[in-house]
Amino acid sequence: MSTNDCRCGTAVLDRGAIERPRFFPRQLVTPDDLTLGQEYFRNKLRRMVRYLHGWGTVCGAKVVPSDPLKPWKVVIQTGYLLGPYGDEIVLDHEICFDLRTRCVAASSGDACTEVVDPLCPDQTLDAREASKPAWIAVRYKEMASRPVRVQPVGCGCDDTACEYSRWRDGYELCVLDACPDSHKGAAPEWDPLIHAHCLPNCPACPTDPWVVLAKVEFDDKGNVKTIDNCSCRRMVLSLAPFWTRCKEPVTTVGGTGTSTGT
Structure with a gap:
């Protein structure tokens, strides 16, 4: 469980280093090492959700x-x-x-x-x-x-x-x-989604x-x-909920050759 007071994931722009454990032979692995590995990916996903999806x-x-x-x-x-x-x-x-x-x-x-x-x-x-x-x-x-x-x-x-x-x-x-x-x-x-604007703040x-x-x-x-x-x-x-269809021409195979059409 994250100990970050903000709960937005460690190292969100201004909070420490982003790191994950590196395992090697004969290493003594502790619960903190395993938890750090989980928190690394959880916080990465949290940041992606916050900044990309809202x-x-x-x-x-x-x-x-x-x-x-x-x-x-x-x-x-x-x-x-x-x-x-x-x-x-x-x-x-x-x-x-x-x-x-x-x-x-x-x-x-x-x-x-x-x-x-x-x-x-x-x-x-x-x-x-x-x-x-x-x-x-x-x-x-x-x-x-x-x-x-x-x-x-x-x-x-x-x-x-x-x-x-x-x-x-x-x-x-x-x-x-x-x-x-x-x-x-x-x-x-x-409007900001379809027209150019200044660089947005995080x-x-x-x-x-x-x-x-x-x-x-x-x-x-x-x-x-x-x-x-x-x-x-x-x-x-x-x-x-949204999807679309492609507009690739129909390909006809057979006869004397291959032809395409709409």
Whole structure:
């Protein structure tokens, strides 16, 4: 896991050296060496995502009403997003989000399955005020998984210690009290893409990890009244839905020779 406070990957223009481990025969390899190798490629991918593609929602992740009997909940559909620090956020299943709960972390599950923290099972907020909207946002989160027994040191008999053997890609959904500044204002113009302009500056590392999905307003009882998926959502331009055909002439083979035509 990266220790960089910015989370944009080490050596982003002004941060240290970019290096990876070099292995050789009879080398003593430590966990730090192996982790460095993973972080090298992860940070390289993060930089590519940030500088080449940007961040925001790529597709899906639409927020829709939940069960009419539970009007304080919404369903977040499947989707794919790029986080501000270059991490991919994969919503591979629909999840039911209780807006009375400030945050919930998830990596798997089904829509409207109760996600309860066993240590704080009743940690919910009061019904929201009708005059105060909320913004549903998501951020990337690593989750430790697959605990395994750790071998005792030397001749010790203590084999009860455990360590997590995997990092699982996950995400955290939260309710924000305001639309972040990074999501405000009009979208950039398309003119720089097709006309010559001055050399662009490299974008600064974002100051917050959130990708906003929707703005939600409530009625007098604190139940969901309106869901706005667009006013505070950043969309990433994707060429995946677009394709074209070539215009190579048709080649006719046979007879006295080969001919081409349109």
